[in-house]
Amino acid sequence: MTITLYDLAGAQDDHRFSPYCWRIKMALAHKGLAYEALPWRFTEKERIAASGQGSVPVIEDAGRHLHDSWEIAAYLDEAYPEAPALFPGEGARSASLFLKFWTERVLHPLLMRLILTDVHGGLHEKDKDYFRTSREKMLKTSLEAVCEDRDTHLANLGKGLAPLRATLEAQAFLGGEAPTFADYIVFGAFQWARCSSSFEVLPSEDAVKAWRQRLLEMHGGLAANAVRPAA
Amino acid sequence: MTITLYDLAGAQDDHRFSPYCWRIKMALAHKGLAYEALPWRFTEKERIAASGQGSVPVIEDAGRHLHDSWEIAAYLDEAYPEAPALFPGEGARSASLFLKFWTERVLHPLLMRLILTDVHGGLHEKDKDYFRTSREKMLKTSLEAVCEDRDTHLANLGKGLAPLRATLEAQAFLGGEAPTFADYIVFGAFQWARCSSSFEVLPSEDAVKAWRQRLLEMHGGLAANAVRPAA
Numbered sequence: 001m002t003i004t005l006y007d008l009a010g011a012q013d014d015h016r017f018s019p020y021c022w023r024i025k026m027a028l029a030h031k032g033l034a035y036e037a038l039p040w041r042f043t044e045k046e047r048i049a050a051s052g053q054g055s056v057p058v059i060e061d062a063g064r065h066l067h068d069s070w071e072i073a074a075y076l077d078e079a080y081p082e083a084p085a086l087f088p089g090e091g092a093r094s095a096s097l098f099l100k101f102w103t104e105r106v107l108h109p110l111l112m113r114l115i116l117t118d119v120h121g122g123l124h125e126k127d128k129d130y131f132r133t134s135r136e137k138m139l140k141t142s143l144e145a146v147c148e149d150r151d152t153h154l155a156n157l158g159k160g161l162a163p164l165r166a167t168l169e170a171q172a173f174l175g176g177e178a179p180t181f182a183d184y185i186v187f188g189a190f191q192w193a194r195c196s197s198s199f200e201v202l203p204s205e206d207a208v209k210a211w212r213q214r215l216l217e218m219h220g221g222l223a224a225n226a227v228r229p230a231a
Numbered sequence: 232m233t234i235t236l237y238d239l240a241g242a243q244d245d246h247r248f249s250p251y252c253w254r255i256k257m258a259l260a261h262k263g264l265a266y267e268a269l270p271w272r273f274t275e276k277e278r279i280a281a282s283g284q285g286s287v288p289v290i291e292d293a294g295r296h297l298h299d300s301w302e303i304a305a306y307l308d309e310a311y312p313e314a315p316a317l318f319p320g321e322g323a324r325s326a327s328l329f330l331k332f333w334t335e336r337v338l339h340p341l342l343m344r345l346i347l348t349d350v351h352g353g354l355h356e357k358d359k360d361y362f363r364t365s366r367e368k369m370l371k372t373s374l375e376a377v378c379e380d381r382d383t384h385l386a387n388l389g390k391g392l393a394p395l396r397a398t399l400e401a402q403a404f405l406g407g408e409a410p411t412f413a414d415y416i417v418f419g420a421f422q423w424a425r426c427s428s429s430f431e432v433l434p435s436e437d438a439v440k441a442w443r444q445r446l447l448e449m450h451g452g453l454a455a456n457a458v459r460p461a462a
Contacts, residue, residue: 164332
């Protein structure tokens with residue numbers, strides 16, 4: 001049975017950049033599960049109404065609708081215990097929760113200031129107003145103002161990555177010798193940046209960049225082959 | 232066989248405030264291992280020379296000398312596998328490394344700006360010059376300058392704690408339902424602040440504070456009973 005994933009898309013159907021959806025595409029590939037990733041736009045709330053809320057990723061598996069990337073990952077381990085674990089070993093899920101919140105509360109805001117106008121530029125016409133209005137209300141300023149002074153934001157990202165960089169200088173993946181869902185959570189953020197903007201957010205000699213490259217090439221180059229804006 | 236721990240002490244022998252030593256005291260208590268924590272000062276490098284370096288914690292166990300709190304924790308799990316694990320389950324150690332670096336690269340600097348002059352004030356006379364000189368060289372400014380503008384530093388700490396707070400609003404410990412060494416790493420930072428300064432760094436209604444309280448009371452109140460400066 002093929003799993004259906006509702007996956008945020010831009011103007012082009014095959015332009016997929018949601019950090020949360022990338023977590024799940026990497027997770028499905030990690031577990032070797034067949035899936036179809038349908039393009040979905042912010043304003044198509046009714047298409048995922050069966051999930052009980054309005055955000056993707058949503059998966060449909062054997063008639064069940066699940067949402068929230070963290071919950072979907074737990075579901076996949078539970079429903080497919082014979083496939084490689086996303087949270088290997090007792091306590092691995094609890095131990096990854098801090099990284100999830102660090103990614104969402106620290107890393108996403110740092111990256112956002114480098115790419116938000118590009119994210120908006122890549123959206124489908126029917127999503128652009130919705131995105132601008134909802135984000136500007138949340139941020140209390142314009143998308144353009146958020147992205148002003150790129151040099152400062154790049155320096156702040158560099159500083160903010162210190163704990164990630166130190167970890168990846170010591171071991172190949174956040175999960176150790178092989179990636180776990182913790183890696184996919186953080187990778188999703190960088191793949192969001194990479195698929196939304198041609199601007200390179202990582203310096204060339206960097207343990208974080210080397211780790212991102214390993215994940216880009218993993219699972220048959222799933223992430224490396226993703227559509228991204230031309231430089 | 233009792234383990235010997237060389238534990239940083241202040242002017243009073245029983246004033247123990249090193250964040251790295253607190254990790255190990257909590258870890259030894261977690262594993263139910265008997266130990267003697269000898270007072271040690273920064274300038275007593277020769278007393279721990281057998282460890283091959285000049286910092287505590289150092290433990291001596293059956294003739295072996297071990298240093299570095301991260302390595303000591305791994306050693307304790309390896310040498311005492313029958314006692315409760317500090318890193319429970321395969322991969323738990325790798326999964327905790329990010330939290331170690333976040334604590335050292337983000338949390339310690341945020342806390343330092345609130346307590347550094349108090350840390351210095353509590354030191355043994357023979358350590359004060361060494362500490363001031365080495366820290367001011369590293370920080371490229373005076374201890375007093377680092378601690379100026381407490382309100383700003385307190386606000387920055389509040390913001391910096393966002394991922395920790397979100398995690399501890401969702402689960403009782405970083406390790407999940409029970410503490411792991413990841414908890415003791417982060418707790419060590421707060422116990423350093425608490426034992427160095429009478430200044431309260433956490434707001435009263437706070438998931439981080441509630442978690443700190445649970446750990447203070449754990450292991451027979453080991454940390455709650457620690458000597459700290461009078462308010």
